[in-house]
Amino acid sequence: MQDNVNHPSHYNQNSGWEAIDVTEQFNFCLGNALKYIIRCDHKGKPIEDLRKAVWYIEREINRRSSANNYDKTCEIRSGAF
Secondary structure, rough: OOOOOOOOOOHHOOOOOOHHHHHHHEHHHHHHHHHHHOOOOOOHHHHHHHHHHHHHHHHHHHHOOHHHHHHHHHEEEEEOO
16 A cells, blocks of 8 residues: 555655655755655656756755855755754
């Protein structure tokens, strides 16, 4: 039986690891970008997921490029809670 809450199939593609195992090693924006990249071919909307990844990457670039636009939400690590 598939567990869509704890272990959705689009997060684990028979690789032995899930996207969360990788993404929680990065800050919020980079982790989300990786999540969308990892699962882009498994949810039926690859272009949309890749655009979401680009959105998070651009947000991280902007955060790092401008002290005036510093956004703490992209700095929080998933494992910090």
